[in-house]
Structure formats: structure tokens, C-alpha cells
Amino acid sequence: MFVRPTKIAALVALMALAACDPAQVADKVGRRAADTVVRPIVSDYVPAGQSEAATRCIVDNASAEDVKALAQDIGVGAGSRTVANVLRIAAQPGAASCLAAAGISGLGA
Numbered sequence: 001m002f003v004r005p006t007k008i009a010a011l012v013a014l015m016a017l018a019a020c021d022p023a024q025v026a027d028k029v030g031r032r033a034a035d036t037v038v039r040p041i042v043s044d045y046v047p048a049g050q051s052e053a054a055t056r057c058i059v060d061n062a063s064a065e066d067v068k069a070l071a072q073d074i075g076v077g078a079g080s081r082t083v084a085n086v087l088r089i090a091a092q093p094g095a096a097s098c099l100a101a102a103g104i105s106g107l108g109a
């Protein structure tokens with residue numbers, strides 16, 4: 001019996017999709033949304049060339065609860081609470097270590 005390569009590829013793709021954890025997918029989507037909220041805030045505090053790395057440090061080290069709160073501000077201007085949350089996350093040990101390793105200052109404590 002001969003199985004066409006396209007059928008094999010389709011089967012592999014289907015298996016890969018079935019293996020996706022819905023919680024991981026939701027977390028990834030939330031972090032992408034949070035990224036779009038964090039980046040403009042960060043750009044007010046660090047040079048343009050550092051804003052992407054700083055955003056990544058903050059979003060990658062944000063808790064799931066923080067990500068959810070940040071993502072709620074997508075499409076609207078960030079208010080003072082959102083700015084405070086971003087700065088609070090930046091000051092936490094994981095994010096602060098990431099920022100320091102990237103040579104970024106001006107965020108966090």
C-alpha cells in the first residue's frame with residue numbers, strides 16, 4: 001500500500017494541532033496582545049533601539065494575571081495604572097535581570 005506524501009504531511013499536521021495545549025495557545029495570544037500594550041510605554045523610557053528587548057523582558061517575565069490585565073488595554077491608550085503595572089513588572093527580579101543583561105536601564109526600581 002502506497003501512501004501519498006501529501007496525506008502523510010496532512011496527518012502529521014493534524015497530529016501537531018491535536019498536541020497543542022489550549023492553555024499554551026491562550027498564553028501565547030495574551031502575551032502577543034500584552035506586547036502591543038507594553039511596547040509604547042517602554043518606548044517612553046528607553047531609546048528606540050532598546051524598546052523591543054525591554055518589551056520582551058517585561059512580557060516574558062509577566063505572570064499570567066499580569067498578561068491578562070495588560071492585554072485588556074489593547075487598542076486603547078495606556079492609563080496610569082497600566083504604566084504602573086509595566087514598571088512594577090520591570091522591577092521584579094526576573095525582568096530586572098533580563099533588562100540588566102540586555103544593558104537596559106531606566107525601567108523598574
